[in-house]
Amino acid sequence: MGDARMRLLIAASGTGGHLFPAIATAEQLPDYQIEWLGVPNRLETQLVPSQYRLHTIDVEGIQQRLGLGTVRILTKLALAIFQARQLLKQGQFQGVLTTGGYIAAPAVIAARSLGLPVILHESNAIPGKVTRFLSRWCSVVAIGFEPAAKYLPGVKTIFTGTPVRSQFQIEALDTLPSLDLPIPDNVPLILIVGGSQGAVAVNKLVRQSAAAWFEAGAWVVHQTGSNDPDVESLKHPQYIALPFYDNMARLLHRASLVIARAGAGTVTELAIARKPAVFIPLPTAAEDHQYYNAQVLGATGAALVFRQPELTAEILTKEVLSLLHSPEKLAQMGKKAGAIAVVDSAERLAQLVREIVQ
Template sequence: MRIVLSGGGTGGHIYPAVAVARQLEAEAEGSAFLYIGGKRGLESKLVPQENLPFKSIDITGFRRKLSMDNVKTVLRFLKGVRASKAMLKEFKPDVVIGTGGYVCGPVVYAASRLGIPTLIHEQNAIPGLTNRFLSRYADTVAVSFEGTESAFPGSKRVIYTGNPRATTVMTASPQRGYASLGIPDGSTVVLVVGGSGGARAINQAMIEMAAAVGRDNKAHYVYVTGEAYYEDTRKALVAKLGHLPSWLHILPYIHNMPEVLACTSLIVNRAGASFLAEITALGIPSVLIPSPNVTNNHQEANARQLEAEGAAVVVLEKDLSGQSLHAAVQRIITDEALRAGMSEASRRLGKRDSAAIVVDELRRLAAAGKG
């Protein structure tokens, strides 16, 4: 099969597309890929690192108030459609998949105008603007959260697939995770992370809760600060504690996140959809602190889905402090029955075969397109 992938802006849009490519590679030797992303997006850096052929178009998103920038965005969209059509005619894909972000708009729209079968994947419980627009043109809409199919009432076909990123973590080695952190195998690990770039509010709560953790600690705490916050957070922790104890591990970034997740007993994190797919695939209980700075407050909607099933505790950022975070973590980490129940609930929500389901749908679309 020949597949064009598109998705950009954040890792949450990029990694599901990469997971689909990896699944198709495993299933069908000789598959060919082209990833069309934005010139300014994170995909321009991450996708080449994944050894996937990459081409770019220039695209920006709409502002939510009247602005001359929106006129420029429309012009960039039209130019992006023309550029995408040229790339698609040259590559001749069997099907095009978009996984979110503004760049998908011109790519998937161009494919639909050329009669190429298309699939879009929505990671969040509340659809993004681009996918809402594209749902009128795509042949299939795939959703990550069961029960959110109704968010696309005018679509030709909507299916529940889960998030393909869930499949990626299933082969990760917990032993390698422990080894990479310098933590003995079998230890209880509490992973605190504020997303790939870190989160100032979570870092501040981590600093505030550190002394209390030391008094009742029976676990290894791994604090991932984000590169921009690392030095200041580390200095603040040393100032508060006098030194960095052996149970406290401060890191700016984790490059082998699937392996670290595989050895994690409890995670404190934002509520990005791809991350939630990973932790539910592995059955990890969570304390979720949704970012309030996202479109349509979709992270809280994501988090509430897990909370409703008993897989997570939600702490809103306005209620976040060292004390509230410590209380939430300690209640879970010291109650084995509670943690086991949350783990089972998390695992029930996991869609570990998601990438395979998406690939099956791509095959169906490709076959229908050739018919």
Template sequence: MKILVTGGGTGGHIYPALAFVNYVKSVEPDAEFMYVGAKRGLENKIVPKQGIPFETIEIQGFKRSFSPANLKTVHLFIKSVFTAKKILKDFQPDVVIGTGGYVSGAVVYAAAKMKIPTIVHEQNSVPGITNKFLSKYVTRVATSFSGVESYFPKEKVTLVGNPRAQEVVTVERSPILSNYQLDPNKKTVLIFGGSQGALKINTAFVEAMADFATKDYQVLYASGERYYPAVSEKSSQLQALNISVQPYIHDMAEVMVNSTLLVGRAGATSIAEFTALGLPAILIPSPYVTNDHQTKNAQSLVNVGAVEMIADAELTGEKLVAVVDSIMNDETKQKAMAQASKKEGIPDAAKRLYNMVKEII
């Protein structure tokens, strides 16, 4: 089997694709892969390290307001479709899977026009422009949230979940928290604002740090590189043994498995991970994403009792501590949220997507 995967721009498009590739390799070692990304996308830093053949095309996104730059975008899209067709002819995949981002638009569109079986995978509760456009041409549409099917031709849609979840559930509990100078046997709140950090979450955490230092539970905080010096200095001044501040957590899956409560943004990949594990969470949706899709992601879990949500505009240190305490100090609530989270998780997502591939080739 030869599979071409394309997607990029953000980790939310890249990591599900890589998780799917890793799963297929585990069940079909002879499968061949090609990953196509954008020349300036984050995938250039991530995918080559995975040992997957990697090609790039030049493309950019549309401006939402009228702009002369959109003329260049149209030109690049047409040019990128021709480039994609050449890559497809050379690799001759049995199936092409797009996980989102502008690059997947050109590649999946080209594949569909060449009559190659195609799938788009939508991670969010509100689909992006690219996947809505592609849904008219592809063979199948894979979704991660129920309810998203209303945006697509319903006969093409199957709920499969996010393949990243299947990687996380294979991770076992361990003493990993000791690597962060914390007690592996103590209840732990994991707080992070994404790979780059988030200013509002950092500000609230700094305000809350003195209160957190008095708690029976411990806190592991990932600030992001740019905010680390200031947050780390404040932490050092407090000398709190139950707080660990890190610029970035590289072994996030293992840390998550050993945590009691997660606090962070409402990105699709994070949601797939913590629901697969059955973790309760406090979500602070980013207000800077298209169509406010993080709020919609979070609300779907609020509705079933799996998470608490704090609007970014309402986030303060006092509010953060109060909501964390309401969960960490209430064992019954904590367990109920964990059970609701587990019910929403789809731990076999990569397998479901793989089965979809086998159905169409």
């Protein structure tokens, strides 16, 4: 007996920020036969669940080498489009879902050249160049933050939020493995998240500020990344430094306050987990998109947002101390964060797929 389900190709590749939303959505689509399009040596080879067949094409470098040799870039893109077209035709796929990034270009162009519907999800408050360029060819662009719509004039956008891994939902708390970190139960915990690569400038500010927080009774868990040469320079009984932490959802649920970069994934997870935050957006992010991500929570009073060049250790010390001394304010901020969270984002995006790929 053949499989009578509709066939959907998901093109999602690279970082957790692109893969987690796609995986969460795929889980909501058992009524579709899903296969995956990625790149041979990226995270998808580890993260994409084994029930989805993974096809890979070589598109790495298209973005990185822009400007060096237009002919070579276009040749490579043309080859990737050709491969994606072959895959879509031979696999008899009926539509494409992509979360953007460089895999999106060949996937979207190939699908449209075959007249297939495409849903593109953009998680940032300011869509990246690839999204803006490709959006006209998409049936619809699903957006993670509402402000993104105004950067996509003439494009059909639908606000779905960004799907996150289910462990960030408050309801999942009891099902998560407990923390393997020696943090006492009743102390305030400040969690610092630099993102998948860490944030050396944030690390430095935190180390300069932490003494006053320790004195106020707080513990600090500091996710530092692995590129910081000074990571050993702070030692304190209330301080734990980690390059990366796998059980981030559990740690986030335990935190009283989170200091973080403002990648779309992190901002969304904080809203879902209803956590008060201090954002220090990456100043070099394309078109300053992290600042606008941060402002989605900042504008409602759920977070404080500081621009890195203007932020001193004195200011950070003082602002965090004042929050630590005001648990009611922290609780209010967490509530405001929760108010903008889209807890059923994966279901919404899956529903959009059902409406468009049929």
